[in-house]
Amino acid sequence: MAAGLRKRGRAGPAARAAGLCGQWLRRAWQERRLLLLEPRYTLLVAACLCLAEVGITFWVIHRVAYTEIDWKAYMAQVEGVINGTYDYTQLQGDTGPLVYPAGFVYIFMGLYYATGQGTDIRMAQHIFAVLYLATLLLVFLIYHQTC
Secondary structure: OOOOOOOOOOOOHHHHHHHHHHHHHHHHHHOHHHOOOOHHHHHHHHHHHHHHHHHHHHHHHHHOOOOOOOHHHHHHHHHHHHOOOOOOOOOEEOOEEOOOOHHHHHHHHHHHHHOOOOOOHHHHHHHHHHHHHHHHHHHHHHHHHHO
16 A cells, blocks of 8 residues: 555544534534524534633633632631631621521532632632533523423
């Protein structure tokens, strides 16, 4: 057999799938005005938007400077509960007293331990990013089922 030439045979399953996906994308591009209007394109649009969100979300986490809003206050309030203070009038943070229900405290208590007592803010950002992306995926799946 000559160098660089391959014997033509039947395409494998991966090649067939890639070919079908390519045909689907070409057809979708040709009918791009229908992408947002036709339910048959819901999965394609959702997949593209999810991929874009993954990229943007992790770009923001790694490139945009962190802005402290309430994280330290939440961690201080959680520490109060961990230390045995259950009286809401005694639970204080940098922004004032605890005003959220106990469920909030328990959720943030998990984050407190997952982030090294609230010190690993980057880890907290990744946890919130995963929760956000999971919620977005769930919304798209629900939307797809209604089409």
